Amino acid sequence: MAFPHPLDQLSVAESDIARQVILEAHGGSIGLIFRSIALEEPPKDELIKFLELENAGRLTFETPRPTRVAKVSYDIVRDDRSHEYTESFVDVQSATEVSRRIVDEVHQAALTTNEFREFTEACLASRLYQKAIAEFEIPDGFRVQIDPWPYGSDSVVTPRYTQGLCFAQDIRSGNEDSNHYGYPLPLIPVLDTYRKEIVRVDRLATGGKEDGLSHGTHSRNVLDLCAPAEYLPELLSRPLRASIKPLSIIQPEGASFQVNNNLVKWQKWISHWLQSSVLYRLSISEMTVPYGDPRPPFHRKQAFDFGDAGAGLIKYFDAILTEPDGTSSVSKNVVCLHEQDNGIGWKHTNFRTQRAVFDLAGGITLETRATGIVRVVNIDPGKRSPWGNVVSGGALTQNHQHLFCVRIDPAVDGYANTIIVEGSLPIPISKELNPFGNGYEVRQRPIKMSQSFDASPTTNLIVKMMNPSKQNPISGNPVAYKFIPSASQLLLAHPDSIMAKRAQFAQHHVWVTKYKEGELWAGGEFTNQSKKETGGVADAVARADNVENTDVVVLHTPVEIRQIHLRPADFFSTNPAIDVPGENNNASLLAPGSDLCCESGGVQKSPEAHLQGKGQI
């Protein structure tokens, strides 16, 4: 073993060194609250040198390795209980603090699980909250459950706030997992996060179309309308169906990939979370969830899952979590890697002999899904709302969007790449070129300066990430990887709204920027309570950098459920999957009692590797 790979996450020992360095630098632990301690990846040029030697199999004991640096994020708590959010960079080999930055107080760090934990405690202790909750008739056998949430943002400048969505939970069964989302309560306590004080309890509108933005139309026994919405088998009022027979996916010889810390080898891909001869980095860079209910305080309902809640920090198979005192704990298995059957890879049947060949070919598919439960708010009896749909008694789901941003840092056979926009366009009828009108034109345009643009299904717009210096020997075109950007709906909030200003990235489908060290987040590093996107894609594009034949980055904003297919374009000289064995899959069984079978010749299952996780993929 000896050295860690430069991209291996920090070990607990390295994390402890970083903590110790910071504690000593501040003269003891008093007044420091640690938020995270994580690997600061080496500068790209240093890392590339290492990776090129690694890919060439030329690593030795003497190979110079990039310095191992920890980024330590923490608060310095001042006497007046205000916090100074600080980022220090620590060389964990020499145990020295290399640099320090006190973040401008206009920015708020992401919420920590610890801050979430403290919310309910502060809430229950608050007289303001107790008085507000006493206005409601909570049935016997129910208790109040509070889901802490990012505060969102409006035009008022506020200190660090957290808000709580309140529900009642039926605990008469004694089951801790009884679904409280069947019983929403129309109030939101607001916490001053640092002072641990509930400063306000917002009241929620519960009316329908006819009530406009007003609230106060509900009754004291607002939960009488509500009904259980249980999903646990033991809490269901009907039996589970018995008609599903097991469908098992078995790999008797184990998986075809190997994992060594974070280094993944699968078939002909070698990737450290996907660093390869195609990509330097592939990641989900941000997701914002704006809600379309204009009734205050719902206008603040907008989550940034990465920037607000720190999902972006979880980017390893096992996540190292940082406690407030700077000590580390390991959270196992936050990301799942598996192979899965992807149906027929390719197939051709020679009609003369009826012989079929099934196989796999080399692309990358990113799929985003929203599979969760909806958080509801109250709606009065018999009313319907333009702002959502009634899904259970007295419970309204509010209209909202899920806008993911995928960040692609290409390395197509080298690091200097050009982004090409390609479209298929009709051409006029002419005797010389298109006498019968069936002809059409494939037009290409290189992106010269950083910019944003939108998907265009009417012209079948394709984004090609091309290496202009490497020619495909067969086609004569430069090697490339390509994808078709999804023409999904962009942010619906008004351009002048705070929601829109905070999520510039959600207002165009594709962004092309020059690579800049540390610029990883589409919506900027600090989204929590932000008034506008800062350091995100819009700022990156505004630099008006040359992006031709250089280290370029592409970002793409789709909504769920979307698949994005990265496909080779003039990249290979032959089908890269041509050497995949194509025997019949012996596990394909006939359905008993019928003579159903799959296609003659059997079905070859074509595997693909999947990375599922929150954060970098």
Next chain:
Amino acid sequence: MAFPHPLDQLSVAESDIARQVILEAHGGSIGLIFRSIALEEPPKDELIKFLELENAGRLTFETPRPTRVAKVSYDIVRDDRSHEYTESFVDVQSATEVSRRIVDEVHQAALTTNEFREFTEACLASRLYQKAIAEFEIPDGFRVQIDPWPYGSDSVVTPRYTQGLCFAQDIRSGNEDSNHYGYPLPLIPVLDTYRKEIVRVDRLATGGKEDGLSHGTHSRNVLDLCAPAEYLPELLSRPLRASIKPLSIIQPEGASFQVNNNLVKWQKWISHWLQSSVLYRLSISEMTVPYGDPRPPFHRKQAFDFGDAGAGLIKYFDAILTEPDGTSSVSKNVVCLHEQDNGIGWKHTNFRTQRAVFDLAGGITLETRATGIVRVVNIDPGKRSPWGNVVSGGALTQNHQHLFCVRIDPAVDGYANTIIVEGSLPIPISKELNPFGNGYEVRQRPIKMSQSFDASPTTNLIVKMMNPSKQNPISGNPVAYKFIPSASQLLLAHPDSIMAKRAQFAQHHVWVTKYKEGELWAGGEFTNQSKKETGGVADAVARADNVENTDVVVLHTPVEIRQIHLRPADFFSTNPAIDVPGENNNASLLAPGSDLCCESGGVQKSPEAHLQGKGQI
């Protein structure tokens, strides 16, 4: 057993009766060529009566059943060797011909496999072809292979024609499956199909950008440029990879569906090829493949896979194929039904207890894929073409589109349905309605008259198939199923071209028509050599029928690779999958040598049923 189901395909015995009736009606077998003998489905109103009794479990021996009718398609061969294409309808219970229609000679029946078979024979016997092929230097050990193809269409009125794409095949290995697509030949013999005579040999352009539409630039030894493009394992020049371990999908207790002839029961779906409480019929109605190379004769290169080649006739698990003499043979397993893992159906983790529940919910996904091999044409040494890409030595793939049309005949909790178009639209900032600008509006519009319209991702356009008479008790909205039409590129050919006139259906994303008996084909019944679409969706829309709260049909034209998700909308009162057992899947195994696992709580595989086939799905 007793009675066949009204939707069961004809048995061989029933087919034989129909043949005999037609033979006798024409006074013996002389001069008749049979094309197909297939079930003519009962009129919808008759069938619905039967299905409603069936769904209510009230079928008895006495229940009146729709007459079993065979549609017999055949040619009457006249003395001058011209053909009269005829369709007769035969009651196979009483063995009587009920009606007969001689199809106008402007229409051509779909090509039969028999006509394809006869092509090569007629070609090899032709002096015209022999002379043309002799102009080329075919290397020793190679033989010519001819792929018969639909003739396509241009502005000239022609008799029934078929054309052949010519290639050379390397048979030095003795392997019949050696890939001839590596070696295209620049000529296309044209067959007068009925007279079995090659009437012309078209010469193909082989030039690049600089050569415009002209041909004749190639050399006599045009194959010298070409290289093998083998895909069979035994013909590859390199070994197969050994790194893929088996991934087996096992159903030790068999599948969860039952099949009785064509009746499929899966979970809570009962369908006869998908007739259910949601849909009367779901089918792929047509696919056209127009090529964008304007160099003659490539302007005729446009296939209609269903209308030209009869893929639409294959709509059963086992297909009954009709020989030219009217006898039947069974082609086994042309359609495959299987269950497959669809990943996480839905998932919610209670962050308080870390318990996760995984499950499945009730939608229908249609996926179209193009996974085949490309047919290439020649390109001269060193040239590149605006009309395609060089994929192998001397071999050009021409730009083309694949435009599928899916036909949805909804039956959402009843047969009288209304199509609703729903969009999500921004609204202005106003003090009364949208003070903070986050609000947006969901606007609905019913389709009152038959019409076409296009997908609109910028407004997130959704097509809802709604039953206005049935209200969802929870949401208060009518029950519906919905899908988001794919905003894929439509037909690129010029609107004045023959290609465009033949494929009206490929020029809009969505078509809404009134149900009409027998109107099943988006591009019309007769596409082979057609000059324009006849009896397709454009004609159906032109009737300007009322389509509100009636028997309505929706057609959607996407391109591959697209998934179309049919999803319940206000259809259910509870999650229809809530009763699916959610135990851990014991087959999920850890990767050996790593501590990778899936998410805590294990992964529940959510099955879905898949129908794969050519034709009706």
